[in-house]
Amino acid sequence: MAWQQVIESLRTNHQRFEHQLENILRAEEQRKLQIHCRKGCGNCCRLAVNCSFPEAALIAQQLSTQQQQTLKTRTPVLQNMSKTAENLKQFLRLFRQQRHGCPLLIPENQCCSIYSLRPFSCRSLLSTRPSSWCGVDFADLHPLEKQAFLSSLNPEIVAFPTHYLAQPQELGAGLEASTMVEMHDHYDISLGGNLIYLIWLELEYQLVELLEKNREKAKKLLLHEERNHPFLLQLKIS
């Protein structure tokens, strides 16, 4: 089954990421660069997460009934936000302001409930500043404070203007793109977007099954969803 090959390739990419990340972190440790990420932080989980559809579908298939319910109740909020926003920047700001964050974060201990399956975009956020900076909305900062923060960053190390280490982000983006290419090679469809929304698509429409059994119907459905929620989906059909 084509989907099995897509998922095998994704799992291989997960392993590749973890292996290469170890090397990156070892090198940074030698340079005495401190990474502030700790178990139970969860501050970056308040940001909107984007990923490829195979990553989201793999997570969707592992969720408990309660997790599915939580996610389904959050989806209309997300859809409203996407309809209200005038552009992607405004949508991301609205998402951050609503403070709910990711429904896969366990509220009691601020840990990720699907840690071993988390998307590349989550894996690749490694903070070079104390975690309180991960929760800051820069639009709320005084211009001088913002300037001081930006000038404290080393653009050769971080993904400027963020304080996150650049190398893992480049690595994660490359592996996410390769996952989408793998999907495209099998289905002539490349699909990425908001993590919560992609999981919902799988739960609501059994999209993986639809891709396997009725690709034309899947294409129609996705074109409709993309038209309605352009900030939630990135779709390429050939």
Ligand code: SF4
């Ligand atoms: S998937 Fe996990 S790591 Fe990623 S934002 Fe959600 S809770 Fe955080």
